[in-house]
Amino acid sequence: MSGRPEKTPQDWWATGIIEMRPGHIAMRGYAIEDLIGRVSYAEMVYLMTRGELPGREAAALLEAALVAAVDHGPQAPSIAVARIAATCGVGINNAMASAINTLGDVHGGAGEQCVALYGEIAAALPEGEIDPEALHRAAGEAIDALAARGIRHVPGFGHRFHPLDPRAPRLLGLVDRAAEAGTVTGRFAAIARAVEAVLAARKGKPIPMNIDGATAVVFAELGFPxxxxxxxxxxxxxxxxxxxxWEEMQSGERNKGPIPRHLIWSYTGQPARPVPKPREDQDEASTH
Structure with missing residues (x-):
């Protein structure tokens, strides 16, 4: 025995998120019937993950970030996988799960990595008003630290399709407006722009912020880990x-692969060759 008291069945999944019993449902202390119709989806996301309802301005920023990243077309692996799975006869939940399971460090993880990068830079800066020279120095040191770990692509910057990601300036503008209103500090927006400036100076060309870098600004300003x-x-x-x-399910296509059926992939293996004879055949041939 460990000496620790055994958990009761009621404490086995103890949670501070939801209280539920017959006729009663409450999220973080708020009755669900009071939330319904009064709280937006973005506010509910904030409440469930952070424990408190956000102000309307903060909720609007979070909602803008959630809206901005909903889709990037079938060239995005997560979207392509959803469509491929949908033609295999699985349910819509299976197609969605297949797609979501592709969201890893390379596809889908840059936002998390970028928030961590911004946090490292923020930790190296003094509190209060940011000196531009200190800000650029801290940004450069953080980029150098990434390079020292073998990370060549700074998460949240540059895009293989968009010379300028149209989503980023819009989100940054909303953050600027929120900073002017005192909803957020604007500290992480300044950090992101410093990273952008350092990259441009080092590369000799603009490396603009992409959707991950811009949503990372929003998430960092709102205090999400x-x-x-x-x-x-x-x-x-x-x-x-x-x-x-859902759209692919309406197409009637079956077993739709990643390339059209009339195209054949490039084969890079061994040229055509005969299968070796079984050893017993070789032994028999050697006796004649």
Whole structure:
């Protein structure tokens, strides 16, 4: 025996998130019937993950970030997987789960990584007003630290399709407006712009912030810890996944692979060669 008291059945899944008994449901202390119709989905996400309801302005920022990342077309692996799975006869939940399970460190993890990067830079800066020189120095040191770990692509910056990701300036503008209103500090927006400036100076060309870098600004300004930020991206992208899976289900296609049927992939293996004869055949041939 460990000496610790045994948990009762009631304490086995003890939680501070929901209270539920016959005729009663409450989330973080708020009766569900009082939340319904009064609280937006973004506010509910904030309440469930952070424990308190956000102000309307903070909720609007979170909602903007969730809206911005819902979809990026079938070239995005998560969307492509949803559509492929939908043609295999699985249910819509299976198609969605297949897609969401592709959201890892490379596809879907940059937002979390970028929030962590911003946090490292913020930790190296003094509290209060940020000196531009100190800000750029801290940003450069953080980028150097990534390079020292073998990370060549700074998460949240640059895009293989968009010379300028159209979602990023819009989100940054909303953060600026919220900072002017005192809803957020604007500290992480300044950090993100410093990273962008350092990258441009080092590369000799603009490396603009992408959707992950911009949503990371929003999440960091709102105080979300990095691991939660990947979950927020999953919530956002799930909307696009759902829409694409459902659309593909209406197409009537079956077993739709990643390339059209009339195309054959490039084979890079051994040239045509004969199968070796079984050893017993070789032994028999050697006796004649």
């Amino acid at each position: 990095p691991p939660l930020c990947r979950g927020l991206f999953v919530l956002s992208r799930s909307v696009g996944v759902l829409a694409h899976a």
